[in-house]
Amino acid sequence: MQAAEKIASEQEPEIKRGTCPICGMGCFTETQLRDGIPVKVKPDRASPHPADCPRAGQALDYHDHAERVNFPLKRVGGRGQGKWQRISWDQALEEIAGKLATVRDQDGPEAVAMLGGSFKGPGDAAAWRFANLFGTPNRMHLGKNCGEAEFLSEWAVYGEIGAPGMLPVAGVTKCAILWGVNPPASWSGHTLTMLQAARRQGTKLVVIDPRRTESAAIADIWVRLRPGTDGAFAYGMLNVIINEGLYDRDFVERWCIGFDELKALVQKYTPAKVAEITWVPAAQIVEVARLYATEKPGQLSFGLGVVELGKATLSAVLGKNFLRAITGNLDVRGGQVFDDHPELTCFREEMHWERLIHHPLRTRDNVSAHIWPVASVRAMQLYLEAMAKVNPLGPGSAAYMVYPAPTCVWSAIIDRDPYPIKALITQGTNTLVALANAKRIYQAFTSPNLEMHVVMDHWMTPGAQLADYVLPASDGLERPNLGGMWGFSNVYSAAPRTIEPRYERRDDYQLWRELGNRLGQQGEWPETLEGWFDQLLTPAGVSFAELAARDLPWLFPVPQAKRYEQKGFATFSGKVELKSSLLEKLGYNPLPAFEEPCWSPVSTPELAKDYPLVMTTGGSSPFYYRSQHKHLKKLRRQHPYAMLQIHPQTAQGLGIADGSAVYVETPLGRVRQQAQFADDLHPQVVHADGLWWYPEQSGTEPTLAGVWESNINVVIPDDPDHCDYAGDNHFRGLLCRVYPVER
Template sequence: MANRMAMNALMGVRCYPPAVPATTVRTMCPMNCHPTLCGMLVDVEDGRLLGVRGDPDNPDSQGFLCIRGQASREIIGNPQRLLHPLIRDRRGGGEWRRASWDDALDLIVARMRSAGREAVGTWSGHGVFANNYGTRVSSHLLRRFSNLYGCQWWSPTMICWGLGAFGLGLTGLLETNTKEDMGAHSALIVLWGANLASQPNTARYVAAARRRGAGVVTIDIRETEAAAQSDEVLIIRPGTDAALALAMMNVIVGAGLHDRGFIDRHTVGFDELAAHVASYSPDWAAGVTGIAADRIVALARRYATTRPSMIVLGGSSMHKGANGWTAGRAVACLPALTSQVGIAGGGLGPRHGSATHGQMLNNIVAQERRPPGRYVPSQMVRITEAMVNGDVKVMLLFGTDMLSSYADAGQVGAGLDRCDLVMVYDLFMNGTARRHADVVLPATSWLEEVGAKSTNTHLYLMPKVLEPPGECRPVTWVLGELARRLGVADFYPWADDSGALDAVLDHESTGHATVAALRADGGIRALRISHVAHPDLVFPTPSGKIEFVSQRARELGLPDLPVYEALPRSSFPLALRQGRTLTHFHAFYDHGRALPTLAAADPVPVLWIAPADASARGVADDAPIRIYNERGQLDARARVTSKIPAGTVWMRDGWEGLNRLTSGVAAIPDDAVEVFGFSGGQATFDAMVEVVKR
């Protein structure tokens, strides 16, 4: 055979290698819809992707794969894919030219050296977690590089769930029960700001609980997809969740529905809390939240007297306001008052970014080797200020559209304009790259490098299936080349591509997994965790107990008891809020525009608006509109619907230009943002707006 091929080559006959039969490989969907992560089977032939489908043997998703996952096949072979390094000499209109990797990296390193290490910032987004969400080895490596070099690094949790988790942490309830526990044991499920469109695997267990006879209550600012799974729906005014929780505590304590024995053993500050909530009556809360007082009383009694009851908190959207952390702080007191903690079917249910009891991994970030320096805290507004003020001059952006991720995008853009160099590493061009980047580097996709994802219950291998196209390189290679040029020693001390991942996974919770061991297990391994949160009734607070009165909050200059803080007044009449839908995930893949299926399903920005608000402005359904305030404007189309109350408007997040409307003010002090090991430094995404016809 070899001789025949050689002879054909000499004669000028084109030769083809023998066809490789199609194979099916188990992996995971590249969308990071935590706590919903879905298994995927990919069919490959001759180095080509033939198709993707749900994996029926995946214990988390059981064959389910939503439109986002189905659309991921369009990443491979996409004509818009970045394939080569690009450089331009002038932003905002200068022509991109193809460059070699050496030219691109040498330019980046020259600007880094000129700026000085403390004036270099590294920021990553979901684009580099597509192959490792839950294990986050790419984030570990970026932080390791930043620590060894001594430049700025900021935690990506600040754009998502960190602020809400900060409030939960002050009370002491950071762990969550699993969706499996909820489906099997909960008698009442309160979906508090938790839209199941972004948690389809959780929805399956809500449905299972309902079939057992469990009650389901939804609390949200609009009728979400979760409403269809609920026997009661309470529509709440944006930013008033803490007021509702305080009024529920008022009812529970006033009616003697609390568990004094549990409170005495496992909490601190009950007497102060009881006196504090006495003034937060249901009548007061009705005026604040828009929920009738009798419904607040009924909900509080139902929650306190149904056992076990579980609260599933929204992971992101409900915590993005100026008072966003106060909701988590107050809601977390409810399970403690009623001893719904540390039991099957109780406590808090799965939410974005949460962990189960025992779910841990190793740390390879080399924090102890970070040199002293002037570091900007992981506080969104401080990062923006550092760019605007010239304290940060080089921004290295990995898998993120910063303009879409950050509040007050107008100021973010002004800061990027002041930088000496902006680098974007991604699969596709995005808004930040088009407007502000000097260098664009082509990234690898989820099938083109080895990785592993973790849910709250399982660990999954994501093997390398395809060779990267063009000159695409994994983030590990890019960071390694930067480290080599900068003289940063010991960035990657492992022997092969799996080494860093093996080091992260080498923990008791994974059974000391390795890539090789996962492969031998068929790509799936159950984690050694508890399906019940805080089963030992030990809590991550200074006292080791649930803290109604928070010592940590007091030390940070925050109220030591749960409070409701009204949002700032505005001359604009409509409260704009953001959330997720099944057809998108943040700003992935150029806001989904690069994937034809998602672009067709969600072609333009659409604003939900109540009939009364639309009528007052002469706006008809599907009419072109303009949303504006003192910071900026966004063109969209109207969806006139009774599923949202007057005074509130809603749009799915991630649209380019949406965050030009948001305020960007810090929600908590700088000293508070990293007290729990993640960043709660999310700026406020509040926006009061007006809407007019175009």
């Protein structure tokens, strides 16, 4: 080594602030660089959101991994044969844009669909901008399953969304109910510390979950309900609160309509009846109801466990909204504050539906609007109309939560029903692993009717192996980040890029910009990602560089509680509609009874004889974010296989030993997982790991990186009967049987 080089390498490393490359949460990091190469990534402890979850330590392995996709690839063999040719970005973009133009001109813009997932940049918003300008309403997103059903119901009942990522405010929130969510595993590790701090300052913590999660372990009350019966539990709480006169009479009289109808509906959900349905003791139902109604302010969290329940979803999400409203916990500090500030929203233009609603080339609604009108262009118009008086700018946060149902997109590809979809662009989505009924998705991805499938990702996922083009995405170290919690809130964090992208990796934004510029969208796309961020931040009056340079690089509008007192609620009536006129206009029953999931011991007792166990799937693991990170050896050592959690008594009765291989079977088939005894589970309930694949296996046909082996979505149905009122997949509260692999 030359003397000058030696001196340079012995100098203190350069430290750069940025975001963690591992998942889309965008937690803050400090990266040490030597000669411009990242050598260590640490949590930025000075930031409000340090990268400190168990995955974060693997940032460099992720960034440098030998299996990352680094160059644009074009398929040269059959789909799934693994034969690829490296091409230039220019060639890829010219060919892809050319095909999109042909499909649009021959079949209309609706024949192009897009699927987003765990985004690799602010690509979700850029994709919406592209879709709206192109004229397609067939923009899907995995986020559909991650809360759309809850958010749409909130718009229907009170016209705003009650801060989905909210945690109890220490010293203010008196009662916090974490319902179907385990923040330390689902969101970020430091949330456990926040929950503990709130408890120390007097918050009573209730966790409603079939599993004794990390959050349940520190709770004052853990409610172990039967998966899929959340709606009945909510109605049971409402029964107690209404009949014991514990509701907020003043708020109900001044601000709610439909209370008498709600009161009538919940009469049959007595604690005794609900105990029978949910397997929760009646005394505990009463205890939780009284606690939430009297220890105020009370918070009722957003949680994925309450959606993804198939037919049982609507009563569950509405029930939660009714509870928040009639107890007077809506829009109060420490309860459910509405923090939607459309005037400050960065992604307003990207989300703006008007461009899509009035697009000159669009003649059709999305492919699932005829079955689930609540998630359609028509519904968008109604939401805007209902909000107009209070919120003329339209919704600020989560405005893009109106997606077609994936099951109908597969029908549109395979059967051309209700009309053909011929081109698909997928970003950051391991589709065969992440969505229900993997065999049907496979059928769509291998159908000759799908004339072009483009995947942009970090990895060769099973879906990418079946694509026509695979494009390399940059990671969190290589791109600047304007984090906005997927647009759910008005909290934005800014971090500059730590290093320039390596190889030919590019940000998602560049894909949409380059395609847009080739498809008549010139003038809509600033040249650089930083330039786009500047444009997005205009309403907030700060540039991206200025925000990123702040000690606390966050925009955090102070929540203004009780804004409804000036303008009313953003519904057609201006009140909280316990009987939603919006749902009625769309043809739904706004006050539905609790409905059992499509397969359950009650709704299908005959099926339950053969499939006697109630299955919930997809609980978060602290080692993986959704389907990601299975490549990372240190994480795999902690959680090497898909696990099937089962009560030891049940397992022993079935001849299953702890740690042994088992089949999990539904009427759709079986997959193999590893038994893990969990004596806190109800003996009739099992939890199957979701989102599983084995990237160490051959990526080509027929294995496709182990996608058929343990992936629970191979055996989860996606027919309309199994979907919820918005067309979302049904991942919890199904039936299955489990038996040893030897048999």
